[in-house]
Amino acid sequence: MPSEETEVVVVGAGQAGVAMSEHLGALGIPHLVLERHGIAERWRSQRWDSLVANGPAWHDRFPGMEFPHIAPDAFPSKEQVADYFVAYAENIGAPIRCGVEVTSVHKHTGRPGFRVETSEGSIDARFVVAATGPFQRxxxxxxxxxxxxxxxxxxxxxxxxxxxxxxxxxxxxxxxxxxxxxxxxxxxxxxxxxxxxxxxxxxxxxxxxxxxxxxxxxxxxxxxxxxxxxxxxxxxxxxxxxxxxxxxxxxxxxxxxxxxxxxxxxxxxxxxxxxxxxxxxxxxxxxxxxxxxxxxxxxxxxxxxxxxxxxxxxxxxxxxxxxxxxxxxxxxxxxxxxxxxxxFATDYSWLDVDAFDEKGRPNQRRGVSCEPGVYFLGLPWLSRRGSSFIWGVWHDARYVADHIATRRGYLAYGTTDQPVAAQATRKNREGAMTSTNEDRELKAPIVTGGHTRIRPFNTRDTYPEQSLDNDLCQAVVAGNTVYVRGQIGQDLATSESVGIGNAEAQAEQAMSNIKMLLEEAGSRMEHLVKLTIYLIDPRYREAVYRAVGRWTKGVHPISTGLVVSALARPEWLCEIDAIAVIPEEDRA
Structure with a gap:
């Protein structure tokens, strides 16, 4: 009987498997997630009845969804955590097959990829992600x-x-x-x-x-x-x-x-x-x-x-x-x-590939194993201390997905089925733009409705976890007025969040972004007339305003401060948008 085929098989549908599916789906990479029990089953069946999460709800979650009906500083119960991942998987349309046990993974001979044997038959995959985590045995x-x-x-x-x-x-x-x-x-x-x-x-x-x-x-x-x-x-x-x-x-x-x-x-x-x-x-x-x-x-x-x-x-x-x-x-x-x-100890007895050291531990760096095509996810210290927490797994999965996409690009070179390079795909997804000439051509300003749009993008790429399809941009030049989109603690050149947990550092990055966007629009910081500052906690006010003050010294814009319940992603603590007016004598 012929085997099924897919690009990536992800083994395990706990928090690591769900995160992996989100990022692979956002990059358009065909994949299957195989789970021998149910989604996040260990939270339900291998924990004591009164267990709650060790981190508060505002922190221990994925960026795309908050815990429903739970205060941000409360600690979700084990059932609420399991329900969260079930709902999250449904929201992103994760292709998860429950009740399917992976019994072995072998490397193909004479051709790329792996044969994945399961309780429901065989699957041929170019890549395999072991997302079973550390709590195996x-x-x-x-x-x-x-x-x-x-x-x-x-x-x-x-x-x-x-x-x-x-x-x-x-x-x-x-x-x-x-x-x-x-x-x-x-x-x-x-x-x-x-x-x-x-x-x-x-x-x-x-x-x-x-x-x-x-x-x-x-x-x-x-x-x-x-x-x-x-x-x-x-x-x-x-x-x-x-x-x-x-x-x-x-x-x-x-x-x-x-x-x-x-x-x-x-x-x-x-x-x-x-x-x-x-x-x-x-x-x-x-x-x-x-x-x-x-x-x-x-x-x-x-x-x-x-x-x-x-x-x-x-x-x-x-x-x-x-x-x-x-x-x-x-x-x-x-x-x-x-x-x-x-x-617990890990159990990779089903993974029959050369991806382990002499002590049987995964031989990997940031989840990328020494066996090309095999990846690990959900392990403590996979990339950093935060890797064992829910939000840390999500970020580790993004790195692994990008690595898979990059490798697909190399493997497809010279064929008729060549995918977009991972770097470009990720930058489109985050709405970012690097300083290279190639990226500047890809993200060139456009003119619609008589106004110039700086760094256009679509929310389908920047927020793949949400059902959005909005054409937006980072700044609009309308006559001599420049409107800058709300900026957060994110490096526009790399799309990476910076200053996680540090409101002042995030405000510093946001103001740096505003300066760069104004200059791309033909303006400069001295032209600022209004700032709107959004905080998720009023206790961040002094730190954020200090950072803003360093960038606006001598400019004297007006500003409005608002406290909101949350921003688009949980690691973002503040957001700043800006309006500038270019004097007639400074217009090109």
């Missing part, structure tokens, strides 16, 4: 033998306290999952032990800003190379009950007994490493370091944010830290359950 360290306690489960199998037999519970792992599960169990009146290893615990909120915002303005989301071993350090942060900073001292005060890293087991006795105090101290150091960096940023930029000196105060170490328990007789302590919140 639950990892339970081989420490406690089966039968030592009635129940041992991984956190992915935990649902609620009623699932476990009566008795005390040991939770192993002090990342977000372990901490939240331990806290939930303790609130039901159970005796709980929490095994705490090395961790990072950022403040949930500091001086009126969520830690996601702080990582953005401090540039920490963009860190590209983790410190040695940082890939394996868990992050203890919680969106539960409206969100709060994880404080192990406070957990101990509620009755949870903290112990060190779970080390070994024998004769009914579980042994812990004598590292609890060190692990707590190192987590505190990272927490305090972020607070100091935030304070320095506020001072450097003159932001008016409320002081929070109490956040720097750490309470005394509880007795379980100063005199740590090194052994636990499970029977004597009444421990009937162990919940292993110890992470």
């Amino acid at each position: 639950p990892v339970i360290p081989p420490i406690v033998p089966d039968g030592a306690v009635p129940v041992q489960i991984h956190s992915s199998g935990y649902r609620n306290p009623g699932q476990l037999p009566a008795g005390a519970v040991l939770v192993v792992g002090a990342g977000s999952s372990g901490v939240q599960i331990a806290d939930e169990l303790r609130r039901t009146g159970r005796r709980v032990f929490l095994s705490v290893g090395p961790h990072d615990r950022p403040p949930r909120e500091y001086r009126g800003r969520d830690f996601c915002w702080w990582l953005g303005v401090l540039g920490l989301w963009d860190a590209q190379t983790p410190a040695q071993g940082a890939e394996h350090v868990t992050i203890a942060v919680s969106g539960a009950r409206g969100g709060h900073t994880v404080d192990f001292r406070a957990l101990a005060d509620t009755g949870i007994e903290l112990v060190g890293l779970t080390a070994s087991y024998g004769d009914g006795i579980l042994r812990f490493a004598p590292d609890l105090a060190t692990n707590i101290a190192l987590g505190d150091a990272k927490y305090l370091g972020l607070l100091r960096a935030a304070d320095a940023y506020i001072d450097r930029n003159g932001l008016d944010l409320p002081e929070e000196p109490e956040a720097h105060l750490l309470g005394p170490d509880p007795q379980c830290v100063t005199v740590p328990r090194l052994e636990l007789d499970l029977a004597e302590a009444g421990v009937t359950s162990i919940v292993w919140a110890t992470g």
Whole structure:
């Protein structure tokens, strides 16, 4: 039976697969997304009942759609997250086939591409994207033998306290999952032990800003190379009950007994490493370091944010830290359950290609593997720290899609089926224009209705995730008046967003764009007569207006400031449009 054919097969329809489909579709690249279960199924079936997202709704989403019926600073439930991706996939018309399991991928012999074997038949594809993410195989360290306690489960199998037999519970792992599960169990009146290893615990909120915002303005989301071993350090942060900073001292005060890293087991006795105090101290150091960096940023930029000196105060170490328990007789302590919140391993056993290193890890750079035509998406630190977050996956997918489009252009060279080069396609999609002569010819001004239109574009290209088909431009010259479209923190030469999380940096880029567009229109900054400034938060006003003031020194335009609920994409914090009038003596 002949196999089906397509350009790209994307394996997995979680957040990575949906993002990949959006960008491939926007570039006009034929593709299929294969999912053995349902869209974003792991959010529904491999999470505990009370789980909420660890990031607020304004931050942890794709640019093309907000979470419905959720306040921007709230934390969506697991079901709401899953529903979000189902709705998003429907909105973009993603060609997803659920209930189709990929069993193997082999490279063709003597011709480009791959044979993808599935539970529904074979598919030939030029490219394959492994978008299955990092949460493939639950990892339970081989420490406690089966039968030592009635129940041992991984956190992915935990649902609620009623699932476990009566008795005390040991939770192993002090990342977000372990901490939240331990806290939930303790609130039901159970005796709980929490095994705490090395961790990072950022403040949930500091001086009126969520830690996601702080990582953005401090540039920490963009860190590209983790410190040695940082890939394996868990992050203890919680969106539960409206969100709060994880404080192990406070957990101990509620009755949870903290112990060190779970080390070994024998004769009914579980042994812990004598590292609890060190692990707590190192987590505190990272927490305090972020607070100091935030304070320095506020001072450097003159932001008016409320002081929070109490956040720097750490309470005394509880007795379980100063005199740590090194052994636990499970029977004597009444421990009937162990919940292993110890992470996951990837499983690419179906991907039979030479795309892995000697340890079986994907050998890739920004998702592009060493095996031409094979890509990875959804992995932590794929390109930067933010890669494991929903919005970070979306940006990583855009890079991978562009790489695929570029490679298609090379492969099609000299054939009758030659696609548009990826760079040009992407620039059309973003409405951008580089400084090259070729791009200037492609984006030359046009005259319609008697007025000159600078950098014309269509919203079908700039906002492919939205059902729009509007012909617009970046500026209009009408007589001696120049109207400049609202500019945001986006480099017009590359279409890349800049200053993510930093309103002042975005305003600086917007004003730079306005200057460039005025000059292309035959005007200059001195001709400005009016600015309209849109902010998504009034607390950004001072930072944005400082940037504007540097560009308009001595010009004295009028300005209007408006606060809006959101802009076109969640990373944009401000937008500025402008009107300039060219004096008669300056007109060419």
